[in-house]
Structures are given as structure tokens and as C-alpha cells.
Amino acid sequence: MCHTLESAGLSPQLLLSLLLSVWLSKEKDILDKPQSIYCLHTMLSLLSKMKVAIDETWDSQSVSPWWQQMRTACIQSENNGAALLSAHVGHSVAAQISNNMTEKKFSQTVLGADSEALTDSWEALSLDTEYWKLLLKQLEDCLILQTLLHSKGNTQTSKVSSLQAEPLPRLSVKKLLEGGKGGIADSVAKWIFKQDFSPEVLKLANEERDAENPDEPKEGVNRSFLEVSEMEMDLGAIPDLLHLAYEQFPCSLELDVLHAHCCWEYVVQWNKDPEExxxxxxxxxxxxxxxxxxxxxxxxxxxxxxFLVKRFSAATYLMDKVGKSPKDRLCRRDVGMSDTAMTSFLGSCLDLLQILMEADVSRDEIQVPVLDTEDAWLSVEGPISIVELALEQKHIHYPLVEHHSILCSVLYAVMRFSLKTVKPLSLFDSKGKNAFFKDLTSIQLLPSGEMDPNFISVRQQFLLKVVSAAVQAQHSATKVKDPTEEATPTPFGKDQDWPALAVDLAHHLQVSEDVVRRHYVGELYNYGVDHLGEEAILQVHDKEVLASQLLVLTGQRLAHALLHTQTKEGMELLARLPPTLCTWLKAMDPQDLQNTEVPIATTAKLVNKVIELLPEKHGQYGLALHLIEAVEAISLPSL
Known part of the structure; x- marks a missing residue:
């Protein structure tokens, strides 16, 4: 047959190209019929024996062009399963032919005593063998990666973006070699984005298998995966495939590298559609x-x-212009996203700025990582990786990042609680305003020393407004539900601890932190969540001032119980109270109370707490003692 083809003018190289084209395009058929591998072996052996297939005069110091042609076809193929099988067959046939040629040359060398020729022959054979071994390793790696990237977990996410629905391109050794150092991690990151797995899934898949139970690795890992989230319970074989990929690519898929690429992939996709x-x-x-x-x-x-600073500055100027949380239409026009998306955007910006500051603090304790590459992929070329770019970045100027995080906290609070009559930039002096939106690695002139009291007054009003709004958002519904229940989370994850953030902001804005803490305690009692108020009292330093504030709140509760219910028993009790207390209660305005249905026993505990906090010499101590009598009287069964 080969003689006939040769007579027809078909070169072995052309026939090899045709053979491989058919083989590599029929991957599914090949996998269904294992006997086809024997056919390929036979055909390849016959083609290799044709004249000028393997030129016996080629330079023994170089690689065989015949086998290089086959390896090139395998490298370029996107059907990695078929390519790997053909490479194994090619390696086998090449080894057989090489052995025959070596035996022939060996016998000639023994007769001619040409030891140098024998050495050259072995060097060439060794080089060709190494190329085969390298190709087999690359194809095996590529096949594992391709299998992973075409796997899907039954995560059933609530919403799939059109960006996530786009199919991933198929891989080849050639593509990976041209993808740069970060090409492998980038391809996995794109797959993770499509699947929308949480970072915990990657972390758990990276955990070491239990060496003592090699027969039961899957169960342990899957048990850990069940703790990730209900939506990610049915992951199928993905944990094992991920773990296998980590083992194949210990450098390219090192966990920090993979998280970096995932982080970048998600923000790139978000930038395409900020509504997501x-x-x-x-x-x-x-x-x-x-x-x-x-x-x-x-x-x-x-x-x-x-991706962020331009939108961040646009949001700042918009909110400062309108003096409140802007309407959806304005957010879309100026910032390019809805008001809901902008709220989440500012929260994520705040997280990022805090991460930058934390990284700057811990950077000196950690060495710069060495970015290694697997031996099989040392010849990789292409664009610089995202991690290499990251390591080239300058160090931030910590005070400037902190300055931006303060502004971001202000903006986020305004949007989160739809605050009105707030101009964010009015909280900062000219130095502070001029430093915004500058390069975070640059040294800027920042506010220092004592701030103008007018600024501090405006800042304090703002922080107290934030605390009030936060308590209202969390506890306004406690009258109709269990007060121990958590507030409804924000649309995009867990909400901030706003009272704690307000205290932290007070520290940076030269506002008394204790004023903010006392206001928080007062608001908790105002909404009737006394158990939380009692816990928050522990953080207050000036408890005497706090006690005076709580005394007023207690009076408002009693005034509502006695004066606004207008019961006969209430009027009789009011008449029996000391005139001083009666006059004081009538001066109270219960309309400020957010929760008027607090049990009298709970208010009794509050009165006792006030007496505990007030010194006996305090001017209102006697009034507090009278309040105990009033509370005890109201508690009697007749009422």
C-alpha cells in the first residue's frame, strides 16, 4: 500500500499530516473504539518505513524532522485526548525504529571502531526521547486542565449573567505555551467565574488529603465542601478534579496565584456590567x-x-452636589450604575481600601514570593502575568489610603441609609478635599493638628445620624418579631457593623468617640432593645452623662404609660406620685420614643441601671429613686 501511495507521488510527510488530521478530528470515535489505537500504530509504523520518511543522513546532533512534525500536530491540537493517545503511539513507534537504527549503527561501529559516531547517535536519540517525554507530560497536563474546564457543578445559582453563559475556548498545548506565565491560572479563573464557585471551594480543594486514609480521600473532602454553602453542595467530581489540577500545576495554580487571577477576572467582568x-x-x-x-x-x-477610582470620584461629586443619596436616574447618568448597585460598589470599595491598609502593615513581615514554573512549561512565552504585574506595584502611602477610606465610609453610609442633608465633602477642609482621588502611592498634604470646631460639629451630627439610622434599620421591626432575630441582610452580603464603624470614624474625624457610644446606647433603649443597650453600656467611659440621658428616656416611657394611655388607674397613680416627679413626667415628650410597648419590668431594670450609674451626690439621684417607686407602683396587678 505504501509503495502504491509513493508511486502516486504522495510524500510520507503529507500522508502523516492526513493521518493525524483524521485521527485528531475523531476524538469521540477513538475513545469509543480502543482498537483504533492499534490501527494508528500499524499505519504510523508503515509510513515511517517509507523512503525519505526518516532520513538516515540527517544530522545526528539534531531532532528528527519526521517526529517533530508529529509532535507539532499534537501541540496544536485542541483535542487533547486524541493528541495524547497519538503521542503515546508516536513515542512507541519512534522508540522501536530508534532501537533498530541503533543496533544497526552499533554493529557498524563495532566493525569500523568509530566510537565518536556512536556517541553522537546516542545523544540524538536521547534528545528526541526527551522531546517525547516533554510532550506527553504537556498533553497530560492539558487534558486534565481541559477536563476540569468542561466540568460543571450543579450549583443552581439564582441568576446566571449573560457574561457567565459565554462558552470557554478549548485548550491546546500551543495555547498554553503562548499564554504567558499566568495563562494556566487565567483559564481556570475564567472557568471559576462561569461556575461562580466561592473562594472557599478553591481553598478546601487545596487541603492535603489524609495520608493515613488514602482509600477514603473523597469523603473527607466532600464533607468539608458541605460546609461551604447549600448552593454548592452538589459539586460532583469537581473537588477531585481541582485537587488533581493543583497537583499537576503546583506553581501555576498556587492558591495565591489562583485567587489573584479570580479576583481580577471577576472585577473585569463586573466592569463590563456594573449592575452585576x-x-x-x-x-x-x-x-x-x-x-x-x-x-x-x-x-x-x-x-x-x-476600574474604581473614576467611578468613586464620580459618586463623590454627585452625592456632594445633591446633598443626599442620589436617585437612581442620577446614579446611572453620572456613575454608570443603579442606586442599589452603587451602594454595593461603595461597600466593596471600602473593603478594598481596608485590605490595602492591612496589606501595607503586614508586608514587611512577609517575603516577596518567587514565581516558579513547572518544568514541563518552562518554555512558556506571552504576556506578563497579573501576579508579576502586582509585584511591580509601588507601596501605598498609608495615610492617603486611610483618608480615602474615611470618605468611602461616609459615602457608603449615606447610600446605605438614604441619608438626607449630607454633603460628604463638607466634612473635610481644603487640604482634605485636595488630597482625594490622587495616586495612592503618592505623598499628599493631609489635614493635621486641631480641626476647626465647626467641622467637628458637622462631623458629629453626621455620625450620630448614621448611628440612629443603623439602629432604626436593624431594630425598627422588633415590636412585631423576636428582638433577638437578626436584621435582614443587605442585597449583596453581610452588612457592616455600623455603630462600630461610626466610633472608628469618630477617632479619625476628631469627634468624641464616647459621644457616639452614648448615642448608640440611647438609641438601643429608644427602640426597646434593652438587652443590647445594657451590653453597649460597657463600652461607654463617661457613665454619669449616659445615666442622665437614660433617665430622660425612662421618664418618656413612664410618661407614655401614665399620661398617654389615659386610664383611670394611671391617673390615680399619677396623683399619688411626689409633685416634683409628677411635674417632671408631664414635661417629658414620649413622641420621641420609637418603641412604646416595652414591658414595665424591662423599664424597671433600666431604672435600676441608671441608679447604679449615677453617683449618690448627683442632682438627679433623688429623682431616679422616685422613679423606682413609680415603676413598682405601675407593676402592681391593679394596673
Whole structure:
């Protein structure tokens, strides 16, 4: 047959190309019929024996062009299963032919005593063999990666974006070799984005298998996966495939590298559609998982400069212009997203700025990572990886990042609670305003020393407004539900601890932290969540001032119980109270109370708490004692 083909003018190289084209395009058929491998072996052996297939005069110091042609076809193929099988067959046939040629040359060398020729022959054979081994390893890696990227978990996410529905391109060894150092991690990150797995899934898949139970690795890992979330319970074989990929690519898929690429992929996709606020939230989740502070700092800084600062400045100027949380139409016009998405955006920006500061603090304790590459992929070329770029970034100027985080907290609070009559930039002097939106690695002139009392007054009013809004958002419904229940979370994840954030802001804005803490305690009692108010009292320093404030709130509760219910028993009791107390109660305005249905026994505990906090020499101590009598009287069964 080969002689006939040769007579027809078909070269062995052309026939080899045709054979491989058919083989590599029929991957599914090949896998269904294992006997086809024997056919390929036979055909390849016959073609290799044709004249000028393997030129016996080729330079023994170089690689065989015949086998290089076959390896090139395998490298370029996107059907990695078929390519791997053909490479194994090619390696086998090449080894057989090489052995025959070596035996022939060996016998000639023994007769001619040409030892140098024998050495050259072995060097060439060794080089060709190494190329086969390298190709087989690359194809095996590529096949594992391809299998992973075409796997799907039954996560059933509530919403699939059109960006996530786009199919992933198929891989080849050639594509990976041209994808740069980050090409492998980038392809996995794109797959993770499509599947929308949480960062915890990647972390759990990376955990070491139990060496003592090699027969039961899957159960342990899957048990851990059940703790991730209900939506990610049915992951199928993905944990094992991920773990296998980690083992094949210990450098390219090192966990920090993978989280960095996932972080970048999510923020890139979010930038295409800012309405998908969950993408930015997920990006920040991956950013938090990066252990090395140098990588974390670089990725966060690149995110800020590339995708965030322009939108952040636009949001600032818009909110300052309208003096409140802007309407949806204005948000879309100026910032390019809805008001809901902008709220989430500002929350994620705040997270990113805090991560930048934390990374800057811990950076000196951690070495810059060495970015290694697997031996099989040392010849990779292409664009610089995202992690390499991250490590080239300058260090931030901590005070400037902190300055931006204060502004971001203010903006986020305004949007989160739909605050009115707030101009965010009015909280800062000219130095503070001029430093905003500058390069975070630059040294800027920032406010220092004592601030103008007018600024401090405006700042204090704002912080107290935030605390009131936060308590209202969390506890306004306690009258109709269990007060121990958690407030409804925000649309894009867990909400901030706003009272704690307000205290932290007070520290940076030169506002008395204790004023904010006392206001928080007062608001908790105002909404009738006395058990939380009692806990919050522990954080207050000036408890005497707090006691005076709580005394007024107690009076408002009693005034409502006695004066506003207008019961006969209430009027009789009021008449029996000391005139001083009666006059004081009539001066109270219960309309300020947010919860008027607090049990009298709970108010009795509050009165006792006030007496505990007030010194005996305090001017209102006697009034507090009278309140105990009033509360006890109201508690009697007749009422």
C-alpha cells in the first residue's frame, strides 16, 4: 500500500499530516473504539518505513524532522485526548525504529571502531526521547486542565449573567505555551467565574488529603465542601478534579496565584456590567483570600487605579452636589450604575481600601514570593502575568489610603441609609478635599493638628445620624418579631457593623468617640432593645452623662404609660406620685420614643441601671429613686 501511495507521488510527510488530521478530528470515535489505537500504530509504523520518511543522513546532533512534525500536530491540537493517545503511539513507534537504527549503527561501529559516531547517535536519540517525554507530560497536563474546564457543578445559582453563559475556548498545548506565565491560572479563573464557585471551594480543594486514609480521600473532602454553602453542595467530581489540577500545576495554580487571577477576572467582568454588583463582591472575597501581602497590595492597587477610582470620584461629586443619596436616574447618568448597585460598589470599595491598609502593615513581615514554573512549561512565552504585574506595584502611602477610606465610609453610609442633608465633602477642609482621588502611592498634604470646631460639629451630627439610622434599620421591626432575630441582610452580603464603624470614624474625624457610644446606647433603649443597650453600656467611659440621658428616656416611657394611655388607674397613680416627679413626667415628650410597648419590668431594670450609674451626690439621684417607686407602683396587678 505504501509503495502504491509513493508511486502516486504522495510524500510520507503529507500522508502523516492526513493521518493525524483524521485521527485528531475523531476524538469521540477513538475513545469509543480502543482498537483504533492499534490501527494508528500499524499505519504510523508503515509510513515511517517509507523512503525519505526518516532520513538516515540527517544530522545526528539534531531532532528528527519526521517526529517533530508529529509532535507539532499534537501541540496544536485542541483535542487533547486524541493528541495524547497519538503521542503515546508516536513515542512507541519512534522508540522501536530508534532501537533498530541503533543496533544497526552499533554493529557498524563495532566493525569500523568509530566510537565518536556512536556517541553522537546516542545523544540524538536521547534528545528526541526527551522531546517525547516533554510532550506527553504537556498533553497530560492539558487534558486534565481541559477536563476540569468542561466540568460543571450543579450549583443552581439564582441568576446566571449573560457574561457567565459565554462558552470557554478549548485548550491546546500551543495555547498554553503562548499564554504567558499566568495563562494556566487565567483559564481556570475564567472557568471559576462561569461556575461562580466561592473562594472557599478553591481553598478546601487545596487541603492535603489524609495520608493515613488514602482509600477514603473523597469523603473527607466532600464533607468539608458541605460546609461551604447549600448552593454548592452538589459539586460532583469537581473537588477531585481541582485537587488533581493543583497537583499537576503546583506553581501555576498556587492558591495565591489562583485567587489573584479570580479576583481580577471577576472585577473585569463586573466592569463590563456594573449592575452585576455580586461580581465585585466576589472579587473582593478572592482578594481577601490572598495570603501574601505583596501580591494582595499589588492586585488591590491595580483594581483601584484601573476600574474604581473614576467611578468613586464620580459618586463623590454627585452625592456632594445633591446633598443626599442620589436617585437612581442620577446614579446611572453620572456613575454608570443603579442606586442599589452603587451602594454595593461603595461597600466593596471600602473593603478594598481596608485590605490595602492591612496589606501595607503586614508586608514587611512577609517575603516577596518567587514565581516558579513547572518544568514541563518552562518554555512558556506571552504576556506578563497579573501576579508579576502586582509585584511591580509601588507601596501605598498609608495615610492617603486611610483618608480615602474615611470618605468611602461616609459615602457608603449615606447610600446605605438614604441619608438626607449630607454633603460628604463638607466634612473635610481644603487640604482634605485636595488630597482625594490622587495616586495612592503618592505623598499628599493631609489635614493635621486641631480641626476647626465647626467641622467637628458637622462631623458629629453626621455620625450620630448614621448611628440612629443603623439602629432604626436593624431594630425598627422588633415590636412585631423576636428582638433577638437578626436584621435582614443587605442585597449583596453581610452588612457592616455600623455603630462600630461610626466610633472608628469618630477617632479619625476628631469627634468624641464616647459621644457616639452614648448615642448608640440611647438609641438601643429608644427602640426597646434593652438587652443590647445594657451590653453597649460597657463600652461607654463617661457613665454619669449616659445615666442622665437614660433617665430622660425612662421618664418618656413612664410618661407614655401614665399620661398617654389615659386610664383611670394611671391617673390615680399619677396623683399619688411626689409633685416634683409628677411635674417632671408631664414635661417629658414620649413622641420621641420609637418603641412604646416595652414591658414595665424591662423599664424597671433600666431604672435600676441608671441608679447604679449615677453617683449618690448627683442632682438627679433623688429623682431616679422616685422613679423606682413609680415603676413598682405601675407593676402592681391593679394596673
Amino acid at each position: 454588583a455580586r461580581f465585585f463582591v466576589r472579587s473582593i472575597e478572592h482578594l481577601k483570600q490572598i495570603f501574601n501581602a505583596h501580591v494582595q497590595n499589588g492586585i488591590a492597587l491595580m483594581m483601584w487605579n484601573t
